Amino acid sequence: MNSDQAWEFVKGHGTQNDFVILTDPAAELDLPTEVVAAICDRQRGIGADGLLRVARAGALVAAGTLAALPAGVSPDDWFMDYRNADGSIAEMCGNGVRVFAHYVRATGLAGTDEFTVGSRAGARPVIVHSFDTQDADVSVQMGPARLGVDSSVTIGSDLYRGIAVDVGNPHLACVVPGLDADALAAVDFGTGVQIDSQVFPHGTNVELLTVPTEADGRLHARMRVFERGVGETRSCGTGLVAAAAAGFAHRGESTGEITIDVPGGRVQIQILPDDAWLRGPSALVADGRFRPGWTATAIPAPEVTAGAVGD
Numbered sequence: 445m446n447s448d449q450a451w452e453f454v455k456g457h458g459t460q461n462d463f464v465i466l467t468d469p470a471a472e473l474d475l476p477t478e479v480v481a482a483i484c485d486r487q488r489g490i491g492a493d494g495l496l497r498v499a500r501a502g503a504l505v506a507a508g509t510l511a512a513l514p515a516g517v518s519p520d521d522w523f524m525d526y527r528n529a530d531g532s533i534a535e536m537c538g539n540g541v542r543v544f545a546h547y548v549r550a551t552g553l554a555g556t557d558e559f560t561v562g563s564r565a566g567a568r569p570v571i572v573h574s575f576d577t578q579d580a581d582v583s584v585q586m587g588p589a590r591l592g593v594d595s596s597v598t599i600g601s602d603l604y605r606g607i608a609v610d611v612g613n614p615h616l617a618c619v620v621p622g623l624d625a626d627a628l629a630a631v632d633f634g635t636g637v638q639i640d641s642q643v644f645p646h647g648t649n650v651e652l653l654t655v656p657t658e659a660d661g662r663l664h665a666r667m668r669v670f671e672r673g674v675g676e677t678r679s680c681g682t683g684l685v686a687a688a689a690a691g692f693a694h695r696g697e698s699t700g701e702i703t704i705d706v707p708g709g710r711v712q713i714q715i716l717p718d719d720a721w722l723r724g725p726s727a728l729v730a731d732g733r734f735r736p737g738w739t740a741t742a743i744p745a746p747e748v749t750a751g752a753v754g755d
């Protein structure tokens with residue numbers, strides 16, 4: 445498919461982590477970094493935290509997008525070719541898989557409620573508990589959340605201590621004693637996050653989690669996240685799994701179930717000895733079509749120069 449054709453898209457979100465979805469079974473779309481960034485730009489494009497290309501895994505290998513099929517992924521599996529809002533590639537996106545599974549099930553591309561979604565981090569089995577053309581409830585088998593070394597992040601003038609967690613993609617999950625809902629809401633991500641590049645040579649996503657507490661016989665916590673390649677988002681599925689694993693470690697536990705509230709909603713996480721599950725809602729909100737040729741002209745954002753008036 446070339447840039448003269450009108451690409452169709454669907455917009456969706458999982459707990460307000462939002463995505464532009466492009467259906468491209470044979471992996472024919474040309475998606476250079478700057479086009480993805482323009483699509484995801486909230487002023488120049490549609491606006492999204494990320495882009496989900498829906499392609500057959502085998503077609504992505506044939507097109508050279510993937511060097512080989514990731515572990516457990518079959519050529520006929522639907523593959524979530526995920527890109528961050530800045531156009532960069534990430535290994536995995538937990539909320540993206542929930543929305544992706546909803547989309548392929550609701551459109552009939554998947555004919556059953558249980559199937560495998562391919563990702564660069566490997567196969568991610570899903571269960572679509574319920575769905576219609578607009579809403580769904582989806583569980584994703586996320587694989588293990590591997591705890592790594594202790595590290596820290598500076599946000600504004602505050603230092604937060606946390607632990608590296610690998611959920612297929614990198615995370616620094618910080619469980620913050622004394623942080624209540626109001627203090628968490630007041631954290632200012634405006635100047636970004638300063639991480640330790642020795643620990644995270646490829647960057648990382650950063651989560652701040654309140655200490656899990658028991659309510660109605662269930663563990664509960666609140667979280668905010670600053671995503672690599674995006675900025676602050678209202679939810680992050682891999683980040684929720686990473687934070688849950690760190691939350692249990694903070695309690696001296698390695699498994700359990702927890703409900704976590706993020707600015708975009710509520711999800712359930714189950715941490716198992718060598719696996720994890722993420723369950724939550726998905727919403728498909730709009731269908732659209734890019735103007736023919738737009739992707740060819742959508743390149744780069746104009747630079748804003750200070751002091752240009754009267755020059």
Ligand SMILES: N[C@@H](CCC[C@H](N)C(=O)O)C(=O)O
Binds near residue numbers: 534671
């Ligand atoms: N929002 C996603 C994570 C997307 C990838 C992340 N920004 C990265 O670069 O690793 C999720 O729901 O997991």
